[in-house]
Each structure stands twice: as structure tokens, then as C-alpha cells.
Amino acid sequence: MRVWYLLKFYTILVYGFMFAPILVVLLLAFNDAQFGGFPIQGVSLRWFYKLAENDAILRALKTSLVLGLCSMVIATTLGILAALALVRYSFKGKDIVTTFLISPILVPETVLAVGLLIFMRWLHMPRSFGLLVLGHSIIALPFVVLVVQARLTGIRTDYEEAARSLGAGPVQTFFSITFPLMLPAVFAGALFAFTLSFDNITATIFWRPSGMETVPTQIFGMLRNSVSPEINALGFVMICFTLGVPILAAGLARYFSKHKI
Amino acid sequence: MAQVELRNLVKNYGVVNAVKHANIVFQDGAFTTLLGPSGCGKTTILRMIAGLETPSAGDICINGQRINDVPIHKRNLGLVFQNYALFPHKTIGENIAFGLKYRGVSKSDAVAKVKNALDIVRLPGIENRYPAQLSGGQQQRIALARAIVIEPDVLLLDEPLSALDANLREEMRIELKAIQHRIGVTSVFVTHDQSEALAMSDKIIVMSAGNVEQIGTPDEVYNRPTSEFVARFLGASNVVGSRVEKRDEISVHVTTQDLGSLLLPAANCTGLGAQATQAKIIVRSEKVILNPDPAKGVPAVIKAVDYQGQLARYFITVGSTDLQAMALIAQAPLQVGTQVGVCIDPADCIALSQ
Ligand SMILES: Nc1ncnc2c1ncn2[C@@H]1O[C@H](COP(=O)(O)OP(=O)(O)OP(=O)(O)O)[C@@H](O)[C@H]1O
Ligand SMILES: [Mg+2]
Numbered sequence: 001m002r003v004w005y006l007l008k009f010y011t012i013l014v015y016g017f018m019f020a021p022i023l024v025v026l027l028l029a030f031n032d033a034q035f036g037g038f039p040i041q042g043v044s045l046r047w048f049y050k051l052a053e054n055d056a057i058l059r060a061l062k063t064s065l066v067l068g069l070c071s072m073v074i075a076t077t078l079g080i081l082a083a084l085a086l087v088r089y090s091f092k093g094k095d096i097v098t099t100f101l102i103s104p105i106l107v108p109e110t111v112l113a114v115g116l117l118i119f120m121r122w123l124h125m126p127r128s129f130g131l132l133v134l135g136h137s138i139i140a141l142p143f144v145v146l147v148v149q150a151r152l153t154g155i156r157t158d159y160e161e162a163a164r165s166l167g168a169g170p171v172q173t174f175f176s177i178t179f180p181l182m183l184p185a186v187f188a189g190a191l192f193a194f195t196l197s198f199d200n201i202t203a204t205i206f207w208r209p210s211g212m213e214t215v216p217t218q219i220f221g222m223l224r225n226s227v228s229p230e231i232n233a234l235g236f237v238m239i240c241f242t243l244g245v246p247i248l249a250a251g252l253a254r255y256f257s258k259h260k261i
Numbered sequence: 262m263a264q265v266e267l268r269n270l271v272k273n274y275g276v277v278n279a280v281k282h283a284n285i286v287f288q289d290g291a292f293t294t295l296l297g298p299s300g301c302g303k304t305t306i307l308r309m310i311a312g313l314e315t316p317s318a319g320d321i322c323i324n325g326q327r328i329n330d331v332p333i334h335k336r337n338l339g340l341v342f343q344n345y346a347l348f349p350h351k352t353i354g355e356n357i358a359f360g361l362k363y364r365g366v367s368k369s370d371a372v373a374k375v376k377n378a379l380d381i382v383r384l385p386g387i388e389n390r391y392p393a394q395l396s397g398g399q400q401q402r403i404a405l406a407r408a409i410v411i412e413p414d415v416l417l418l419d420e421p422l423s424a425l426d427a428n429l430r431e432e433m434r435i436e437l438k439a440i441q442h443r444i445g446v447t448s449v450f451v452t453h454d455q456s457e458a459l460a461m462s463d464k465i466i467v468m469s470a471g472n473v474e475q476i477g478t479p480d481e482v483y484n485r486p487t488s489e490f491v492a493r494f495l496g497a498s499n500v501v502g503s504r505v506e507k508r509d510e511i512s513v514h515v516t517t518q519d520l521g522s523l524l525l526p527a528a529n530c531t532g533l534g535a536q537a538t539q540a541k542i543i544v545r546s547e548k549v550i551l552n553p554d555p556a557k558g559v560p561a562v563i564k565a566v567d568y569q570g571q572l573a574r575y576f577i578t579v580g581s582t583d584l585q586a587m588a589l590i591a592q593a594p595l596q597v598g599t600q601v602g603v604c605i606d607p608a609d610c611i612a613l614s615q
Binding site: 161165 | 311312313332333334335336337338339340342344346348349350359360362363364407408411
């Protein structure tokens with residue numbers, strides 16, 4: 001019995017340690033005081049209004065969103081194609097290609113960032129938004145490949161063979177059978193890609209052109225001066241966003257699956 | 262409708278010879294079964310006809326036209342899989358109509374055809390359900406409906422009944438055969454179940470380890486096996502060694518160690534080489550008659566009994582030869598240890614070369 005209490009206590013402690021910082025940010029976002037800290041002195045939305053008026057932050061938010069969407073589209077498209085090749089076809093050097101595709105996860109992000117930067121320098125290309133999109137796509141690609149690959153392995157080839165035998169060409173088979181069946185994984189992969197890009201800071205600092213800020217780099221910059229309560233409000237928005245999107249997506253997925261299969 | 266012909270068809274997977282020089286004609290409108298033990302290459306042949314595997318050598322012809330290089334989706338074949346392979350994200354109606362889209366069938370015609378196909382498989386009015394909402398047997402009927410609605414030249418079925426439970430399987434095999442007979446589509450059926458093959462086929466192709474062992478009607482392969490493998494694979498057979506004593510145009514005289522001498526009609530000895538001095542005598546277990554009086558026939562003793570209700574299988578020993586006998590019985594089976602007399606009619610025996 002004692003052991004169980006200890007285990008319970010320990011578990012609560014671990015979760016508390018994990019979630020307390022998030023909770024602090026969420027609570028302090030509504031703190032009226034100029035210098036954030038407990039106890040909370042009055043609840044207000046004042047920092048949210050302030051946030052909405054801060055042009056730099058709005059610009060960063062827009063950059064992050066566009067960047068996230070672009071990287072998501074590129075990483076998801078390439079990821080689907082790569083997963084298809086790896087699961088449905090056999091070719092020479094498959095293992096090497098797999099390792100290569102997954103390597104961005106294995107290589108430390110700083111190394112990856114510097115590497116790409118040196119490569120671009122060698123090509124005489126300046127740092128640009130395009131470089132950011134490219135870099136974020138590389139970082140997100142392995143996740144998309146892994147998720148889609150796992151799903152595709154579970155889809156028996158019978159379905160595709162049946163479709164082919166009924167008269168569907170390879171492309172028609174992909175769009176009418178394979179793609180719908182792997183859609184949940186595509187969805188998950190795309191979300192991964194977006195979130196990874198939206199949250200990324202290490203590599204972004206290396207790759208962004210001077211003057212361009214994403215939300216994380218903007219927060220980082222603001223923190224260097226002072227801990228403004230505005231950051232708590234921004235944190236609140238980001239948490240809602242990165243939690244809300246997947247939850248919404250999962251809900252939608254459940255709704256669709258309930259009404260279809 | 263169509264006739265399918267395989268000419269010297271070979272398939273190798275690396276060092277594995279899955280199919281070795283198959284020469285087979287699947288007659289127009291016939292129900293032909295590929296029968297053989299697991300791994301003998303049945304599925305491989307079916308998949309090559311379907312275009313899902315490329316032959317290593319040889320030709321596949323439909324109505325005399327070589328189709329080796331025609332892609333799957335242009336072959337107009339109906340495929341039914343063991344696991345049904347109904348598209349889980351499409352309704353039954355959409356599943357069946359899938360192939361019609363690519364054949365330029367109008368929406369309203371498609372609806373009518375789907376309805377007709379569902380009537381044929383006796384599942385009317387379930388267009389709007391999803392595959393997961395149907396039982397295994399129902400799913401298999403839908404898979405069949407989806408394959409026949411496109412009016413294929415050839416219907417290819419790979420163990421379509423093996424995922425069903427025993428009772429349903431027997432019901433479905435009667436129905437499947439009836440549907441095939443009604444629409445008259447050339448059908449190639451793969452199974453490793455001999456009773457399924459005997460019950461359904463117009464013609465059976467018995468295979469073993471990539472080779473075609475025998476091609477014939479169910480009656481021929483059952484009663485006139487041309488090899489020991491076929492005899493053993495289709496029902497329980499006894500194989501007894503013998504010496505050829507004398508042979509002429511009408512009969513062959515052989516002697517066995519424990520069953521005495523037998524005078525076989527020459528018609529039963531077509532599988533025996535002209536110069537053969539030794540012969541394998543094959544006799545089906547149901548042709549081994551046990552007489553309760555040991556004096557009537559060769560004396561034998563019952564070693565074991567496998568009682569199956571309306572029939573019983575006896576394992577008996579005659580001298581040093583073990584035999585199996587199968588008998589329809591009305592009362593209790595004979596007891597282990599009983600002395601019996603064994604009678605074998607030479608007309609029921611087949612002689613093959615050693
Ligand atoms: N893709 C493959 N790669 C390598 N070997 C294969 C492949 N497919 C089949 N084989 C081999 O070819 C042989 C024939 O296989 P096939 O699937 O045709 O057998 P089958 O008669 O259908 O057996 P079953 O009754 O078990 O389905 C087997 O030895 C099998 O191991
Ligand atoms: Mg098979």
C-alpha cells in the first residue's frame with residue numbers, strides 16, 4: 001500500500017513539474033500587474049490588448065504562420081511521396097535513402113543549421129525567407145515520412161490491387177484509394193510539420209535574414225530586455241494555438257470516421 | 262467471355278521456382294480450379310493472369326491475344342480476394358460501382374447495374390452501408406458483386422471462401438457455383454481444399470511444388486489419378502507396392518506381398534510404363550471392403566478406428582501392410598482388435614510406375 005502512495009505522489013510530482021510552468025504562463029497572462037509574479041493582482045485582458053497593438057509581434061506572427069504553412073505543404077508532399085516509394089516499391093539503396101531521410105532527427109539541430117548555412121554560402125545565396133522554408137521543411141520531413149510510412153505499411157496492397165483490377169490506373173488508384181486510406185496519417189504528419197516549424201527557434205536564429213522575426217525569436221528578443229507580461233499573453237496565445245489545432249483536428253477526424261466507416 | 266491460355270509460363274522469385282513451365286488452357290465459360298498444397302504456386306499463377314506479377318518466361322493469352330504487356334487496369338478481369346478487399350472508406354454502392362466509372366457507364370445505368378448485382382448475390386438494398394457493417398459472408402458476396410458487375414472476361418478467385426466458417430463456406434460454395442453458372446463467366450478458382458475443388462469445378466488442375474500434376478474433371482482426378490501425389494492429395498488413398506507378373510492388352514497381373522495377386526483391367530494401368538516390372542497399386546480407402554468374417558477375404562486386424570458419425574475410418578494391418586478403409590456405417594463401428602476379411606476389387610485399383 002505504501003508503495004502505491006509513494007508512486008502516486010511521485011507521479012503527481014512529475015506531472016506537476018512538467019505542467020506547472022505552462023500553468024504559470026497561462027495564469028500570469030491575466031495578471032494586471034506591470035511586473036509579473038505571484039500573487040496575482042487583479043484579473044484583466046490588458047496584456048492581450050497590448051499584444052494586439054504590437055506591430056512587431058503581429059508581423060512575427062504572420063511570418064510564423066506563413067512559414068509554418070509553407071513548410072507544412074512542402075514537407076507533407078515530399079513525405080507522402082517518400083513514404084510511398086519506401087513502402088510500395090523496392091529499389092537499390094533503400095536502407096541508405098531511409099537513413100538519409102531520417103537523419104535530420106538524428107543530427108543536432110545546431111549542426112544541421114550551420115551546415116545548411118555553409119551550403120547556402122557556398123552557393124552564394126543570401127539568407128532569405130526561402131531558406132527558412134527549406135530548412136523547416138528538412139526538419140519536419142522525417143516526422144511526416146515516419147508517420148505516413150507507419151500507416152501505409154498497415155494498408156494492405158489488396159485494396160490497391162482490387163482498384164487496379166477494376167480499371168483504375170495507378171494515379172486514379174492513388175487518389176481514390178491509397179490517399180483516402182492514409183489521410184489520418186497525412187493529417188497527423190502535416191500537423192507535426194506545422195507545429196515543428198511554428199515552435200522552432202534554434203535553427204531559425206541561424207537561418208533568418210536580419211530583421212525577420214518569427215514568434216519564438218521575437219519572444220526571445222523581448223526576453224533579453226525584460227520579462228514583459230505581454231510575453232505571458234503571447235505565450236498564452238501560442239499554447240492555445242499549438243494545443244488547439246491538434247485537438248480540433250483529432251475531433252474532426254473522429255467526427256469524420258464516425259460518420260463514414 | 263474468354264478462353265485463357267498459359268504457354269510455358271515460368272515464375273522465379275530469386276532462387277525459388279514458384280511456377281515451372283505451366284501449360285494450361287482455361288476453357289471459355291468453365292469453372293477451373295487450381296488445387297494444391299500451400300506454396301505450390303497457385304496464387305502466383307492467378308496473380309500473373311491478373312497482371313499483378315510479371316512472368317519470368319512464357320506467355321499468357323486471352324482469346325489467343327498475348328496479354329503479358331497489357332497493364333492490369335486494361336485487362337478487364339474480375340478479382341476476388343481471400344480477405345475481400347472491400348474499400349473501407351466507400352459504401353457498398355460505391356464499392357460495386359467503382360469499376361463502372363472507368364467503363365463510361367452513366368450514373369443512372371450504374372445505379373441500375375449495382376442494384377442488379379446486389380440482387381444476384383441476394384443482398385438487395387444495402388447500397389448505403391459500409392463494409393465494416395457487414396458480416397464476413399456478406400462482405401464476400403459484395404466482393405463478388407463488385408467483380409462481376411464490370412462483366413469481366415475472366416473471374417479470378419483466390420481462396421475466396423477460406424476466411425468463412427465451415428457452415429457458411431459450404432453454403433457459399435453452392436451459391437458461388439450457381440452464380441458462375443448463371444452468368445457463364447470463365448472462372449479460375451484457387452483453393453487447397455479438395456472437397457471444395459471437387460464440388461465446384463468443371464475442371465481441376467492439381468499442382469505440386471510449381472508443377473502441374475494432373476488436369477482433368479473432378480471425376481477423373483479423383484478416380485483416375487495419374488500420380489501418387491494426386492491420389493494422396495485428393496482423399497485418403499492406399500499405396501501398395503507390387504510386382505508385375507504378366508500383362509497383355511486387356512489385363513495386368515500383379516502380385517502384392519500381403520494382398521495376394523490382383524488382375525487389373527488394362528484401362529487402370531495407363532500410368533504404368535510398358536517395361537515396368539514394379540507397380541504402385543493405388544486403392545481408395547472407401548474401396549477397401551471389410552468383411553466381419555475373416556474367412557471371407559484376406560485376414561486383417563483393426564488397429565484403430567476414427568469414428569465420424571455416418572462413416573468410420575479404420576486403420577488395419579494385413580500381414581506387414583498398413584491400410585486405411587472407410588465405410589458408411591449404420592450402427593456402432595467395429596471394435597479395435599476385431600479380425601476382419603479384406604476384399605479389394607481389382608477394378609477399383611490403379612497401377613502406376615514406381
Ligand atoms: N513475393 C514473393 N517473393 C518471394 N517468394 C515468393 C513470393 N510470392 C510467393 N513466393 C514463393 O512462391 C511459392 C508459391 O507461392 P504461392 O503464393 O503461389 O503459393 P500458393 O500455392 O498460393 O500457396 P497458399 O495455398 O499457401 O496460398 C512459395 O514457395 C512462396 O514462398
Ligand atoms: Mg495462395
